[in-house]
Amino acid sequence: MKSKMKEKAIKLVFTSAASTAILIVALIFLFLGNEAAPFAKVPGLSELFGQKWMPVSFEKESFGLLPLITGSLLVTFLATIIAVPFGVCGAVYISEVASRFERELFKPFIELLAGIPSVVIGFFGLIVLTPIVKDVFGLYSGLTALTGALLLALMAIPTIITISEDAISNVPKSYKEASAALGASELQTVWKVTVPAALSGIIAAVMLGMGRVIGETMVVMMVTGNAAIVTGSPFESVRTMTATIAAEMGEVPFGSDHYRALFWVGIVLLIMTFMLNLVSHRVLKKYQDKQ
Amino acid sequence: MRSRSAQTMIYWLMRAFTYFVLIVIAYIIFDIIRNGMPVLSWEFLTESPRKSGAEGGILPAIVGTLLLVLGTMAAALPLGMASAIYLSEYAKRGRFTEMLRLAILTLAGVPSIVFGLFGLGLFVLFLNFGASIIAGSLTLACMVLPTIIVSSEEALQGVPQSLREGSLALGATKWETIRKNVLPYAIPGMMTGSILGIGRAAGETAPILLTVAAFYLPGLPDSIFDQVMALPYHLYVLATQHPSADLVRPMQYGTALVLMILVMTVNLAAVLIRSRMRKKYRW
Numbered sequence: 001m002k003s004k005m006k007e008k009a010i011k012l013v014f015t016s017a018a019s020t021a022i023l024i025v026a027l028i029f030l031f032l033g034n035e036a037a038p039f040a041k042v043p044g045l046s047e048l049f050g051q052k053w054m055p056v057s058f059e060k061e062s063f064g065l066l067p068l069i070t071g072s073l074l075v076t077f078l079a080t081i082i083a084v085p086f087g088v089c090g091a092v093y094i095s096e097v098a099s100r101f102e103r104e105l106f107k108p109f110i111e112l113l114a115g116i117p118s119v120v121i122g123f124f125g126l127i128v129l130t131p132i133v134k135d136v137f138g139l140y141s142g143l144t145a146l147t148g149a150l151l152l153a154l155m156a157i158p159t160i161i162t163i164s165e166d167a168i169s170n171v172p173k174s175y176k177e178a179s180a181a182l183g184a185s186e187l188q189t190v191w192k193v194t195v196p197a198a199l200s201g202i203i204a205a206v207m208l209g210m211g212r213v214i215g216e217t218m219v220v221m222m223v224t225g226n227a228a229i230v231t232g233s234p235f236e237s238v239r240t241m242t243a244t245i246a247a248e249m250g251e252v253p254f255g256s257d258h259y260r261a262l263f264w265v266g267i268v269l270l271i272m273t274f275m276l277n278l279v280s281h282r283v284l285k286k287y288q289d290k291q
Numbered sequence: 292m293r294s295r296s297a298q299t300m301i302y303w304l305m306r307a308f309t310y311f312v313l314i315v316i317a318y319i320i321f322d323i324i325r326n327g328m329p330v331l332s333w334e335f336l337t338e339s340p341r342k343s344g345a346e347g348g349i350l351p352a353i354v355g356t357l358l359l360v361l362g363t364m365a366a367a368l369p370l371g372m373a374s375a376i377y378l379s380e381y382a383k384r385g386r387f388t389e390m391l392r393l394a395i396l397t398l399a400g401v402p403s404i405v406f407g408l409f410g411l412g413l414f415v416l417f418l419n420f421g422a423s424i425i426a427g428s429l430t431l432a433c434m435v436l437p438t439i440i441v442s443s444e445e446a447l448q449g450v451p452q453s454l455r456e457g458s459l460a461l462g463a464t465k466w467e468t469i470r471k472n473v474l475p476y477a478i479p480g481m482m483t484g485s486i487l488g489i490g491r492a493a494g495e496t497a498p499i500l501l502t503v504a505a506f507y508l509p510g511l512p513d514s515i516f517d518q519v520m521a522l523p524y525h526l527y528v529l530a531t532q533h534p535s536a537d538l539v540r541p542m543q544y545g546t547a548l549v550l551m552i553l554v555m556t557v558n559l560a561a562v563l564i565r566s567r568m569r570k571k572y573r574w
Contacts, residue, residue, distance in 0.1 A: 003464055010466045011381055017373030018382075021440065022394040024433050028401065031412035089308035097302050098309075106313065108562075113316045115487075115558045117494025119523040120547050123530050124319050127540070157312055187298035215402025217497040218523075222531055242404045242497070249411070249501050266408045270401060277400030 032270065036263035043257055048264055053228040053239070055248065055258040063261040065268060067228040071145070071238035072269075075224065076214045078149030078234055079156060083213075084206055086153070087160030091202070094161065095168045096190050114158040122222035125151040130223060139235055143225030146234035151219045156209035163208060167201020167287070168194060200287040207280035211273050217242040241269045320551070327548025330541045336549070339509035344529050345539050347509075349546055354511055355424075355519030356553065359503065360493045362428025362515070363435060367489070370432070371439030372481055378440070379447035380469055399437035406434045407501040415502055425515040427503025434498055435488040442484020446477045479568040483561045490557035494550060496523040506532075522550040 039045070043063075050064025094106050125147060133150075134142030171194050179189040195202070225237025226247065245262050252259045338348035374391075382388040410430030420426040450473050458468040496504075504524035512519050526546045529539055536543075 007464050007466055014373050014377035014381055017370055018377035018391055020370055021374060021398060021436060022390055024436070025394040025397050027413060028405070028409045031409055031417070032405070035408075035412050086308050086312055089305045090312060093302075093305040093309045097305060106309070109313050109316055111558070111562075112320070112555075113312075115490060115494075115554055116316075116319065117496070117523055117550055117554055119494065119496045119527050120323065120551055121319070123526055123543065123547055124322060126530055127543075128322060154312075154315060185295075185298055187301060211400055215400075215404070217402070217404040218527060222527070242402060245404050245408060246497055246500055249408070254416070263408060263412075266405050270405050273400050273402055273405075274397060277396060281396055 028270070032263055032267050036260055036267055039257060039260035039264060048261070051230065053244070055252075055261060061257065063257070063264075065241075065265060067230045068239060068241045068244050068265060069268065070230050070232075071224075071228070072214055072240040072242070072272075074145050074232065074234070074238055075148050075152060075220060075240055076210055078145060079152035079213045080206065080210050082149060083153035083156040083160055083209060087157050087206070087209065088164060088202060090157065090161045091164035091168055091205075092190060092195065095165045096194065110158045110161055113154070114162075118155065118216060119218045119222075121151055121155060122219040125219065125223045137235060141225065141237070143223055143237055144235050145224055145231075145238045148220045148224040148238075148240075149234065151223060152213045152216055155216060155219070156213050159209040159212055160205045163205035163284075164198070164202045167198040167205065170201070171197045200283050204280040204284040204287070207276055207283070211276040211280070214276070215242060215269065215273050217246045221246055241265050245269075323544065323547050323551055326541070326544035330545030331548065335545055340507070341509070343507050344525070344533060344542060345535070349520075349522070349525060349542075349549065351508060351511055352520040352522045352525040352546070353549065353553075355504075355521040356493055356523070356550075358424050358512070358519060359427050359431060359499065359521060360489060360557075362424055363431040363492050364489055366429055366432035367435050367439055368485055371436050371485060372443050374436075374440045375443030375447060375481065376469065376474075379444045380465070380473070395437045395440055398433070399441070401434075402497075403434060403495055404497040404500075406430055407498040409433070410498060410502040420516060422501075422503055422505075422518050423516045424503060424512060424519055427499045427519075427521075428515075430498045430502045431492040431495065434495070435485075435492045438488030438491070439485040442488070443477075443481040446480025446484065447473065449480060450476045479564050483565040483568075486557060486561035486564075490554050490561065493557060494523055494554045496521075496527055499524060522546060522553065526550060 039047075047063045048065050050062050051066050052062040052064045053067050054062045090106075094103055098106065129150060130142035130147055132142070133139065133144060133147045137146075175193050175197055176189050179193040180186075184192065220240045221243035224240065224243065226239045226243055227237035228239040228244070229236065231238060245265055248258070249262055252262065335348045336353065337350055339350055340352075341347035378388070378391065382391070407430065410426055410433070414420050414426035414429050415422055418426075454472045454476070455468055458472040459465070463471070499521055503518060504521050505518040506520075506528055508518060508520050526543060529543045529546060530536060533539055
């Protein structure tokens with residue numbers, strides 16, 4: 001009887017430990033919402049839809065999120081375009097073409113890259129990459145959206161390679177054998193059978209990589225120049241949502257409109273990454289169920 | 292014949308893409324080591340910074356980062372491992388488990404700066420810890436929790452079902468089974484994933500920016516309610532905020548190298564545990 005009580009108590013301990021994850025998620029939404037909410041009354045939510053982010057001004061502050069959102073999207077878009085060929089080629093190469101020796105060499109390297117702190121990558125970018133971008137494109141300053149995107153692409157590549165490689169090596173061998181038996185060359189099999197069969201896994205990998213990129217703070221804060229303008233040009237300086245929060249939060253008076261607006265930036269960011277994450281996991285799950 | 296050469300060409304193209312990434316990674320590491328090495332000295336590692344970081348060492352930042360790592364481990368390891376045990380051993384299909392999985396998935400996707408905002412709202416302001424080691428550690432712990440849960444659960448799932456069944460068949464209770472027949476085999480794997488997650492936390496800057504990091508604090512902390520310096524933040528400040536950033540370049544490289552060595556050591560430890568375990572247990 002006593003041991004039964006004990007078993008129940010132990011189960012309760014584990015259950016409550018597990019519940020903290022749910023609690024934390026709830027608290028994140030609660031506290032972000034709580035700090036952001038008063039902004040909806042004064043100065044009003046419509047402020048957020050303005051075209052300008054000018055939180056400190058002698059005349060009238062404006063808290064339009066548009067330049068920050070377009071900044072984040074531009075950097076993320078560029079980084080994805082750069083990262084996908086490297087990530088997918090890398091994954092296909094490692095799982096289908098590479099020799100055993102190469103494979104043993106690549107995996108730790110990729111893990112190594114994933115382990116380099118983002119502030120170190122940002123620092124490297126600031127010192128080494130920024131002048132290169134400036135010279136190659138003949139710009140006035142190397143602190144551009146492109147510089148940030150190049151570094152972020154590098155950070156997304158490990159995620160894309162690892163997850164796509166999983167998807168590719170999970171393609172049943174029988175598919176490849178059937179393709180070979182029909183007279184297809186190795187290359188035809190890879191591009192027309194293996195990659196399409198793993199496509200949803202690859203897409204999910206890319207989306208997870210994008211999630212990492214859009215939420216990354218230090219790199220973009222250090223190398224994109226942080227000008228809050230709406231632009232589509234990779235050679236302009238941009239200011240992302242993440243960099244805005246990190247750079248401005250330290251200096252705002254608690255409880256000011258600016259402070260609350262920064263929490264709104266956080267909420268928008270959270271919703272965007274949440275959607276990306278959710279969709280990519282749905283895709284991955286569907287794909288795994290099919291296997 | 293033509294398709295043969297096309298194949299060779301495309302394979303070479305893919306090889307080039309892959310090797311290009313490797314070369315870039317190697318170059319980054321090489322660049323940091325080459326420029327950081329000359330700065331590393333006993334003085335650099337054991338003295339406090341002087342002249343706002345332009346001279347002296349980085350001891351307070353090293354100590355700060357180590358304290359944050361310890362605090363994060365103390366909070367996140369037991370919680371994460373216990374959650375994983377629940378998910379792997381106790382959870383049944385149902386609403387609660389589904390909610391739990393969704394929560395873990397959501398947490399894993401939350402950007403680090405949003406964790407910073409959350410930590411600021413909850414730990415620094417609401418619970419009134421102020422910018423402090425405890426606020427920073429708890430924020431980082433929330434951030435690494437999903438990594439720890441997912442990797443620990445994977446390790447638990449790797450223990451063959453027959454070990455559990457054998458123990459239950461001999462009349463052991465569920466907890467006895469878990470404690471004596473599952474955990475001993477799963478713990479190394481659980482540790483590996485968890486340590487990898489915590490290594491990442493050690494290098495994070497965004498969450499501690501808002502919850503703990505001090506710009507310049509040459510002394511060492513007295514209690515967990517003190518602010519500390521931290522390596523990633525120190526590097527960020529030296530590289531972008533310092534009035535003479537070009538002149539303190541060697542200090543920046545030195546800090547970057549120490550940070551990288553610290554994170555890599557943590558990661559290496561995790562990888563070593565893993566490879567050792569792989570040799571020991573084979574099902």
